[in-house]
Amino acid sequence: MFTSKIGTRAALLLSLLAAPASAQWLNYKTPGIPRTKDGKPNLTARAPRAADGKPDLSGLWSFAGLGHWTNITDVEMLPAAQALFNKRQETYGNDDPGTQCLPEGSRSGLAGLDPVRFVQTPAMLVMLYETGTFRVIYTDGRPLPKEMNPTWMGYSIGHWDRDTFVIETAGYNDRTWLDVAGHPHSEALRVTERFRRADFGHMQVEITYDDPKMYVRPFTIRMPVNFTPDDDLIENVCLENEKDRGKLVGRVADEKKPDRKVPASVLSQYVGAYSIVPFGTWTVSAAGDALMIELGDGGGKQQVFPIADNVFVFPNTGGTVTFVKDPQKNAVTHFLFTIVEGDFRADRK
Numbered sequence: 001m002f003t004s005k006i007g008t009r010a011a012l013l014l015s016l017l018a019a020p021a022s023a024q025w026l027n028y029k030t031p032g033i034p035r036t037k038d039g040k041p042n043l044t045a046r047a048p049r050a051a052d053g054k055p056d057l058s059g060l061w062s063f064a065g066l067g068h069w070t071n072i073t074d075v076e077m078l079p080a081a082q083a084l085f086n087k088r089q090e091t092y093g094n095d096d097p098g099t100q101c102l103p104e105g106s107r108s109g110l111a112g113l114d115p116v117r118f119v120q121t122p123a124m125l126v127m128l129y130e131t132g133t134f135r136v137i138y139t140d141g142r143p144l145p146k147e148m149n150p151t152w153m154g155y156s157i158g159h160w161d162r163d164t165f166v167i168e169t170a171g172y173n174d175r176t177w178l179d180v181a182g183h184p185h186s187e188a189l190r191v192t193e194r195f196r197r198a199d200f201g202h203m204q205v206e207i208t209y210d211d212p213k214m215y216v217r218p219f220t221i222r223m224p225v226n227f228t229p230d231d232d233l234i235e236n237v238c239l240e241n242e243k244d245r246g247k248l249v250g251r252v253a254d255e256k257k258p259d260r261k262v263p264a265s266v267l268s269q270y271v272g273a274y275s276i277v278p279f280g281t282w283t284v285s286a287a288g289d290a291l292m293i294e295l296g297d298g299g300g301k302q303q304v305f306p307i308a309d310n311v312f313v314f315p316n317t318g319g320t321v322t323f324v325k326d327p328q329k330n331a332v333t334h335f336l337f338t339i340v341e342g343d344f345r346a347d348r349k
Contacts, residue, residue: 028230028232029229029230030059030060030229030230030231033059033200033229034200041200041201041227041229041230042200042201043199043200043201043202043226043227043229044199044200044201044202045199045200045201046199046200047197047198047199047200048200050120050122051122052122054160054163054165055163055165055197056120057118057120057125057165057195057197057203058118058119058120059117059118059227059228060115060116060117060118060227060228060229060231060232060233061115061116061117061118061203061225061226061227061228062112062114062115062116062225062226062228063109063110063111063112063116063205063223063224063225064112064223064224064225064226064280064296065110065111065112065221065223065296066111066112066113066279066280066295066296067294067295067296067300068110068179068221068223068296068300072178072179072181072183072219072221072300073300073301074219074300075183075215075219076215076216076217077183077214077215077216078213078214078215078216080214081183081184081214081215084182084184085181085182085183085184088177088181088182088184089181089182093177093180093181093182096177096180096182097175097176097177098238101238101239102152102175102176103131103133103152103153103176104129104131104133104176105152105153105154105172105173105175105176105177106153106154106169106172106176106178106185106189106191106209107176107177107178107179107180108129108131108133108135108153109127109129110179110223111180113278114129114130114131114236115130115228115231115233116128116129117233122139123138123139123140124136124137124138124139124140125137125139125158125165125167128233129233130233130234130235130236131236131237131238132235132236132237133152133153134153135153135156136156137156137157137158137167138156138157138158139157139158139159139160142157143157144157144168144170144171145171148170148171149171150171150172150173150174150187151171151172151173152172152173152175152176153172154169154170154171154172154189154191155169155170155171156168156169161194163196163197164194164195164196165194165195165196166192166193166194166195167191167192167193167194167195168190168191168192169190169191169192169193170189170190170191171187172185172187172189172191173187174186174187174189178209184214185209185211185214186211186213186214188211188212188213188214189209189210189211189214190209190210190211191207191208191209191210192207192208192210193205193206193207193208194206194207195225200227201226201227201229202224202225202226202227203224203225203226203227204222204223204224204225205222205223205224205225206220206221206222207220207221207222207223208220209221260306260307261289261306262289262291262306262309263289264286264288264289266309266310267286267289267290267291268286269323269325269331269332270284270286270291270310270323270332270335271284271285271286272284272332272348272349273348273349274334274335274346274347274348274349275346275347275349276337276344276345276346276347277344279295279296279337279344280295280296281296281349282294282295282296282346284335285301290303291303291304291306291312292304293314293321302314304321307320310322310323310324310325311323314337319337319338319339320337320338321335321336321337321338322335322336322338323335324336332348333347333348334346334347334348
């Protein structure tokens with residue numbers, strides 16, 4: 001799978017998340033959902049209610065959290081956490097649990113490239129992931145266990161705060177990451193999620209991470225969660241990452257050229273929003289002699305480093321971004337995000 005240092009992180013990201021459409025249930029409409037006169041799902045219809053009057057969250061959902069999942073921002077780490085995070089950044093995250101085909105822990109499903117099925121019953125909410133992992137959130141009034149054997153997905157209980165479903169999770173082991181960038185956590189991590197369904201097709205989730213052994217204070221990320229109609233989960237089995245893990249070598253420092261500077265006048269030509277499938281919209285900005293890219297909506301800016309005036313290394317993914325100019329218009333029309341699988345074109349909006 002992996003053939004070079006550049007592209008290994010992005011290749012891993014795709015191998016973990018991309019789902020082949022040909023393997024899905026096709027041409028079968030999700031029963032019981034509201035539709036417009038032309039048969040399309042009416043995602044702005046009223047949210048359904050369960051027998052107890054609370055919103056029914058059941059269904060297939062996709063988190064719109066790629067930017068957050070790849071770059072948690074504005075967090076203050078304690079020294080040990082900062083050192084571990086820096087090491088993961090510098091080595092292309094070659095010890096990511098995904099490279100060993102291990103569960104994703106609290107970051108499961110957050111990138112949004114795989115859907116998550118919610119199954120709501122009076123006593124529990126179940127979340128099913130394409131990777132085969134699952135979560136059971138008990139809503140029968142039980143508290144979290146006083147003694148918890150650390151697990152990959154933790155122990156979860158839930159309750160309703162009016163129309164907001166609140167999940168409290170603890171008891172994680174410390175082997176997973178909070179995001180693909182490598183933010184660490186300890187076994188003291190507690191996660192609080194708040195889901196609010198605005199209408200049939202849209203929810204908002206607010207996730208608060210509290211880990212006093214790794215972070216100065218708790219921090220919160222927010223992201224949309226969108227209903228995925230007329231689709232289904234497919235089997236997604238991790239088979240290749242472990243045998244290819246030995247090829248995840250090299251350091252970001254090998255690719256950076258500290259003495260290379262691109263003039264601000266050149267960087268300004270790249271500024272703008274770009275649409276890249278399947279990753280959504282990436283926003284490019286410039287600050288002095290630094291070029292920044294933000295993945296998704298509100299995910300935080302990440303600096304990319306030049307290896308040529310129009311080619312930049314993307315440390316968190318290991319890929320390269322190459323800006324392409326139309327010579328007739330003398331303007332940048334798109335960029336290519338290059339990984340070992342090939343080029344992903346991002347058209348300028």
